[in-house]
Amino acid sequence: MRDQEFGHLRAFFAVARELNFSRAAQSLGVSPSALSQTIKGLEERLGVRLLNRTTRSVSTTEAGTRLFERLGEIFADLDAALEQLNDYRDTPVGTLRICAPQVAMLHFIQPILPSFQAAYPDIKLELTTDDSTADIVAQGYDAAIRLGEFIEQDMVALKLSEPLTQIAIASPQYLEGKRHPQEPADLLDHRCVNWRRSGETGLYKWRFFRDGLPFELSVKGSLVVSDCAVAMQSALDGLGITVWIREWIKDELDSGALVALLEEWSTPFPAFYLYYPSNRQMSSALQAFIAALRKAH
Numbered sequence: 104m105r106d107q108e109f110g111h112l113r114a115f116f117a118v119a120r121e122l123n124f125s126r127a128a129q130s131l132g133v134s135p136s137a138l139s140q141t142i143k144g145l146e147e148r149l150g151v152r153l154l155n156r157t158t159r160s161v162s163t164t165e166a167g168t169r170l171f172e173r174l175g176e177i178f179a180d181l182d183a184a185l186e187q188l189n190d191y192r193d194t195p196v197g198t199l200r201i202c203a204p205q206v207a208m209l210h211f212i213q214p215i216l217p218s219f220q221a222a223y224p225d226i227k228l229e230l231t232t233d234d235s236t237a238d239i240v241a242q243g244y245d246a247a248i249r250l251g252e253f254i255e256q257d258m259v260a261l262k263l264s265e266p267l268t269q270i271a272i273a274s275p276q277y278l279e280g281k282r283h284p285q286e287p288a289d290l291l292d293h294r295c296v297n298w299r300r301s302g303e304t305g306l307y308k309w310r311f312f313r314d315g316l317p318f319e320l321s322v323k324g325s326l327v328v329s330d331c332a333v334a335m336q337s338a339l340d341g342l343g344i345t346v347w348i349r350e351w352i353k354d355e356l357d358s359g360a361l362v363a364l365l366e367e368w369s370t371p372f373p374a375f376y377l378y379y380p381s382n383r384q385m386s387s388a389l390q391a392f393i394a395a396l397r398k399a400h
Contacts, residue, residue, distance in 0.1 A: 111145045112174060114138055115153060119171040120243045122161045130229070183384055195387035196225035203248035204234040205331045207375055210351055211248060211263055211400060219395045226388045234300040234329075240380055245389050251373035260376040261393060263400050267372045268349045269310065271364040276341035278362060284344075287311045287320050287368055294343035295322035296334045309346055310370040317370065348372070 117127040118138065128135040146153050153167035163171055185197070203212060212230060220228070231244070239247045254260050271290070284290050287309070298307040306327065308319035324343050328334050335352075338345045339360060349369070355361040377396060379389065 111141055113178075114141045115145055115167075116171060116174045116178065118142060118154065118161065119163050119167060120241070122163075124161060182386075194223055194225060195391055197386060197388045198227040198229060199246075199386070199388040199392060200229045200231070200244045201246055201248070201392070202231045202233050202237070202239055202242065202244045205232045206348065206351075207248040208232050209332060211375065211377075211396060215395045215399045219392065222395075223388070223391055226391065228392075232301075235303070239378075245386065246377055246379040246392075248375055248377050251376050254376055254378050257381055258378040259381045260378040261397075262374050262376055263396060264375045265350075266374050267351075269346050269370045269372055270349045270366055271309070271344055271346050272338050272352065272356075272361045273344040273364060274339055274341045274361055275359065277338075277343060284364055287318075287365060290320065290322050290344060290365075293322075294326075295324035296337045296343045296345040297322060297324050297327040298331065298334050298345070299327055299329050301329055311365065311368040312370055313368065 114127070114131060114133075117131055118124060121127040121130070124135045124138055128138040131138065133141075142154060151166045152164050153170060155162045155164055182197075201212070208230065216228075219226075236249065236253045248263065251260065251262075271284070277294075281293070282289075284293060290309070295309075299305070300307060306321065308321050310317055310319055312318075322344075326337060326342060328337070331347075334345045335347055337343065338347070339355070344364065349356070349363065352361060356363055377393065379385065
């Protein structure tokens with residue numbers, strides 16, 4: 104196989120995996136228009152359509168699906184063969200693709216990046232922030248971080264935290280002159296900073312506990328964000344009430360920059376885990392990444 108043909112098959116595999124030309128192009132380091140021309144040329148040489156394309160969506164044809172599945176096996180075998188060469192190197196090399204929700208990215212991964220990049224300069228680390236519960240195998244990720252309740256049974260899971268607690272918070276500036284909510288229903292009389300998970304149309308419903316049973320509440324407010332860091336900063340800036348993980352804002356609570364609300368109604372959450380497929384050999388790059396996470400957390 105010529106180098107160009109191999110590159111074109113890699114390009115098709117990226118598009119079929121992402122089902123999005125822009126994301127696939129970004130992962131390959133090319134422009135979407137150049138990638139589109141590559142796929143068009145591949146289809147013409149093979150004499151078969153591989154992708155169905157509209158202005159809004161991309162999907163694989165039956166032939167494209169079969170090629171994608173077969174290429175997945177071939178590329179996995181190739182990656183495993185190259186991975187074995189790490190036994191003869193002083194430090195691991197390769198690409199490591201990790202997916203995590205933003206809160207986990209900020210709390211677990213961001214703090215270790217300087218030391219990890221310094222220790223392993225030959226590992227190309229691709230980090231994707233994703234608050235959905237996508238299939239990491241289908242999306243081509245090596246590992247991901249999620250709450251324990253969202254991890255499939257056939258995954259190997261490594262615990263990164265103790266169980267956590269979600270609480271409502273606001274700044275003294277916002278609460279000044281206002282009646283503090285005494286029960287979740289009182290939030291309906293307040294301005295709240297709402298949050299929408301990426302890829303979802305509805306707003307996140309705030310979760311509380313009553314008599315040992317969970318329940319959800321849709322709150323009101325003029326600000327909706329998809330970035331949890333923006334929600335947190337908005338609360339600090341006095342724009343309203345939001346929810347956050349209590350264990351991760353200890354400094355702000357201790358200093359009085361934020362006030363915890365409705366603590367007796369707070370929702371317990373399972374721990375965060377890093378997980379990866381059980382039927383896949385762990386690469387030396389992933390081993391190094393896991394070791395760095397465990398050392399830090």
